Amino acid sequence: MRSFLCIGLFFISSLSIGQIREKGTIELTPIIGYSASYHIHSFVFASPPVPGIQLGVYGNYFLNERWSLRSGLLYQKMGTEKIDFSILKDDYSEKTNYITLPVTINYHFGGKRNWYANNGIFMGILTSAEANYNDGNGFVDIKDTTNPIQIGISNGIGYKFKISPKFIVAIDNSNMVGLTKTNKERIGVNFYVSLNLGVVFKI
Template structure:
């Protein structure tokens, strides 16, 4: 029993040490999760009555290591931002004449997202990480209440800031499973400047995701 325990501890130690990264190592990580988003604004556009919008989130990130503690993260992600908008419609009822019906409707803005983040890996075995930096997004489409809408009046290119943290579970020398939480705020107006009438409507979001992390060893990469 004692021998088995020692062997198990030795194997665990070897896996932890094998997971420490070196300069030029690369990690590729497909991810999937859930995103929560809403608007923030400088003028009263929604009256503060909107609710968070929950949508799927997925993408792939790549970490390029400069040493065993720091890496540069980038990638390509698909996010749906927007809000559950408090809105109304005029009802024509012959008995009650006209009246307004108030309800919530999903307003969705679809983005391709490219993070450009510094990523610091902390802890003895570098299982924790904190990433932060600019995030560039490109609007690809929008819909309201499930119906596609035109995006000519919306800004197509967005710049914001992202920050997040995560933890990994080492499975194999070149494979880990990770969990991650990210926050994002945009600095760009959703409305075109020439059509905004001084209004500012930005995006805020947070997501939780799980990912499979594949390590590409720098030694094997250099040999090729």
């Protein structure tokens, strides 16, 4: 039993080798993630999420060993499902796709700087939009009435595992809240949560 415990501790410690970076270091991190999206009011009234797969790449520029600037390009699916709540019912469902540009400041912490947290803003460019009014017509295109740009705030937290000197894996959570309405004719703003897996390449 002791030998298994020692092996386990050694393995965990080997994954936690330092991620301390010098000023000017650049990292590229392709990611894939699972997302859940709501409109703020549909989240409050416990409607089911709109699930999706997030794809993209982040670029990280280190200002020093603790702070970095991160941006990238992400493909995201957002939207809302109908609400079936006792005091509020809404048969409207919406699905929107965006190419999103986040810009955040990252703080790297922990003894080996394996942890990181970020806060910032994002801008999304609409690529498609459709809605289901549950009137028997299914989903219909609503791109003409959907705002082509959404702006909002972003934050998240993550952890980097150093598998080998040249192979680092990152797992992180990302959250986004829109500040602009998705549709010109409705009140909804997006609330988006994702869990992501990435591979970190030092440039």
